[in-house]
Amino acid sequence: MQCRILILTLAVILSGCASGYQKFYKSYADAKTLPDVQTLSPNEAPKIFASDDLTRDVRIARSKGYIVIGQSSFNGEKESERGMIEQAQQNGAVMALFSSKFAGTRTITTPLFLPNNKTTYSSGTVNGTGGSANYSGTSTTYGTTVVPLTTEQQRYNQAAVYFVKSTRKPRVGVVALDLTPELRKNLERNTGAIIDIVREESPAFIANVLPGDVIIEINGATVINSKHAYELLQAVSPPQGKFTLKIIRNGTERLIGINLVPT
Template identity: 60%
Template structure:
């Protein structure tokens, strides 16, 4: 009986998909992207542990990695092999993984085991023509419920999946809208904050820094992050120069970028 229970518990614990697969949310289908390196046949993804995902996602982006999706869930600690399996499924070459203990929980799982009862009978019968022996059996079919109780250590677990860009960025800036605290600090609604500067890009070489507030692009006032992105995308593809005006440590600064033709 003990061997049966052990085997069934193994099935219960391993038969389900991992949390990394169940709770995966794609940002984009990586296989529709161009100019990126996806995980190839026979390759293994790089798995990196993170204690600060917000910081480390920016660092990965600055090195040319592009996030394509994430998994986030609470449950028993998943294995690294489960992360690798999901990364392989989506083509990710890099995964940042974070985990934090939350609680111990008592888990009771009902197991239904067959409990069949068979009754055997035998004897002799007598009649006008003599006696005869007989034997037979009858089976009553039933089920026994066996509760399996265990202590489960639970963790908040998150994984962010990346592919690697193979094309040099024309600008090398990733921006977002100004948060409320910076609007209040600088007494302005317009502009966009520079979150990431990609290494070896025109912005990197011109010494644009993460945290700079972009306020003008070629003398055009920046309204928000979308406006800044639209202006950069509309720049002539032949390359040339452009001038960014940023606020750094409360001081406005003009920075000239030499663009890569694209």
């Protein structure tokens, strides 16, 4: 009986809990509420790709029109892709990038509480005024034995990023960020916005705008920061559908003409 309980307890410990990809999922957007996106169809399998540099590969995916809708990150025993696939199916992600890196070995001691019951058998003869009588019986003492279970567990830092695919052709096709303090110092300026991502086959891509370019003017208007850059880009509606960016690339200012996609 004790062996059966020990085996059952070990099975529970080794089976673990829910997948870390599901337990530690953080949502950034509900795919069902996003306009003009391709989501996963029922019973469809998402595309899964391993990455040795998630930051780099997420930027590449975004340049190809993929939109991040959530991510999972956790430290634990190395998990199979099943939990990640199930999470992607649950949130409608058509693609997931994942990374798994060895983080070390941890010694884990778990107490196992096993029953330790003792049964005593007794018999004898009782003498009394009416004569003598034989008797027999059992008595049980209930107790518990604690058995330490020590295991060596290999731990991994694991992460996954989930995407849907945009079906809308971008009007310009850039993602801009504010200038960092270091970049402001190097450029000797406070205003501007740096291009982080250029969407492939977009007007900006065709005009040879590159990640790392610093936008300082849009159609002659000074760009203050990334928020202002987006406002100016949304507002431009020039004749013939063409407008001009003034950028700094490798320390040199230059003008780039971009043909807008009609809205």
